[in-house]
Amino acid sequence: MRMTLLKVVRMFSFKRVVSLGGIIVPPRTSLSVNNFSVCQCLPKRHSPYSSMDSERYSSLVKSVMSSRVSSQTPETLNAEDGHIYGPVVKAPTPSSGPKMRVPKTLHPFVQCRDTLEAEEPESGPPARIALNRGQGRSPVPSVTRILQQTLSPDQVFYLERWKRRMIAELGEEGFKEYSRNLFRQGKLFHSAVEDILTSGASREDKTPSERDEYPPEVQGYLQSISHVLADVSAVRAVESTVQHSTLNYLGIADCVARYRGVLCVIDWKTSEKPKPFLGNTYDNPIQVAAYAGALNNDSNYKYQVENGLVVVAYKDGSRAHAHQLNSELMLEFWKSWLVRLEDFAEQK
16 A cells, blocks of 8 residues: 555646645655655745735736836926926025116215215205296106106006905995095104104103194104104204206105214105004005105205104004114115116006
């Protein structure tokens, strides 16, 4: 019986390739019964693919091997993405900001006239040159008009958006009344500041009865700028017209005086919202630079001004923000003003 079983095993080994415990035994290799019994005792190895769905895996391999390479290029892929997701908005790199426009002609900000009285006495009443708009006189555009007509698209958008929201809240007539009140308060505020500056006394120096002579609408504004007025001295001009004959524009400067010892063109502004940073004042620094440049070119003034000050007053009496413009900043805003002048000339 033993011999018969051994023959059968030997015959089987010549007919097929035998795999025992992962060992491939080629044909014509004899196996003894002892070896065969030992191989049966080897532990089976578990393949990591034993639990895989062989049918799905086979389909995946066939699809990958039979697929053709896509004919799309980066350009066509970008076009497809743009059609599906919209255009790609690329953010500027940190080092690259919006390019600043430069004027085609850099007119001087400060004049070097031989007749200039650099040390003109600062005593005496401040100048107040009235604006003459008589008949027969050629119209000269104002600084305010030029700035309004050369607003950037973003400025126009936000201004119109604010206007629509106010009309939606107040109605057409309510918005008109609101605008009239703002204009009236601004005019009363400037008149009160002019009175204080020409009288040579600050608000704190006035008696309570003298303070009450100002309209109630401006009491908060005056309280707001009281700390600024305390640092203003040597007032040279108040609500005085300045004109640049070469560049053909004019404006009315609110005040020319020394602020903490530095001669400045001062612009008084009112606001319902806090403006703690210079960037919150929009075109106000450009306006101040335009006034200073005109004053420096105007023969009615025998001195030059290289610095500026934008003062933002608040109706609730909270402390006003005073934004100082040194000579370097004024020169930069002067260049911006020259660009706006060029835009205005092109519109005409």
